[in-house]
């Protein structure tokens with residue numbers, strides 16, 4: 406018998422959104438405020454209990470692994486599946502250890518967030534995994550706990566993460582947050598549509614977080630001094646959101662992109678899209694997320710949206726209009 410008073414529920418399902426960082430990526434790792442928005446692209450994770458005690462993880466991207474007695478056996482996608490699915494394994498194990506449970510699990514991951522391009526797919530997967538595993542085990546956990554438990558998997562992906570990706574996936578909406586705020590981000594009650602341009606170049610955020618960290622330690626490219634500039638940009642953006650001053654928000658995005666170029670995390674494919682959308686009439690544009698490829702965002706009025714999408718396509722990118730997603734992570738049981 407389970408806590409519902411019937412047969413053990415067969416499955417728990419959790420949904421968590423991806424994100425775009427509007428201002429402050431990389432700098433947020435050093436306690437500078439970031440402004441970040443959950444988007445209408447989500448991951449869904451479904452989890453059921455296995456009676457044989459083993460762990461099986463399967464992703465709709467063509468990867469699957471079985472974990473038994475400490476060994477990982479690829480079932481689909483070859484050796485790459487082991488590293489690709491590792492954040493999911495870590496997230497599930499963190500929850501099992503936290504609740505001192507020894508159960509086996511089947512975990513299925515479905516995603517509408519393109520992976521490794523700066524839209525927070527790994528953060529969303531960790532968050533949804535933590536929420537679904539807790540749910541299927543019958544443990545109720547609050548949003549703060551989901552965020553804290555998902556940080557373990559995030560460390561595998563980003564090396565020294567700020568925690569902003571799982572945070573926005575947990576809470577949803579449009580938030581301003583710095584590390585010292587912990588699990589208490591501030592909401593910005595504004596709506597904004599953005600056009601994302603995906604260069605299609607997949608890269609590792611952890612690599613770029615490490616590059617910035619090395620430069621900061623060696624005191625090159627004035628990175629420490631630039632922290633103050635980014636702090637100023639984020640605070641001005643917050644004020645511009647209050648007044649809904651789209652022109653200033655656009656100018657601040659352009660300035661933010663220049664800072665990201667200076668610290669060495671942009672890429673020629675991103676710079677090309679950033680320039681092209683400005684020429685097509687965007688109010689502002691910048692790379693979003695870890696950089697080095699991946700995605701850029703453009704702030705655009707409705708009348709210029711089609712031209713901006715066309716400019717992205719003509720310059721080798723894939724355009725995608727994204728809207729704010731107010732719902733953070735949600736998890737529920739399925740009895741079928």
Ligand code: PMV
Pocket residue numbers: 426429430431432433434522523524525563565566567568569570610614693694695696
């Ligand atoms: O996961 P991405 O590529 O969206 O980037 C995360 C944002 C960084 O600031 C680069 C890293 C972090 O943990 O804050």
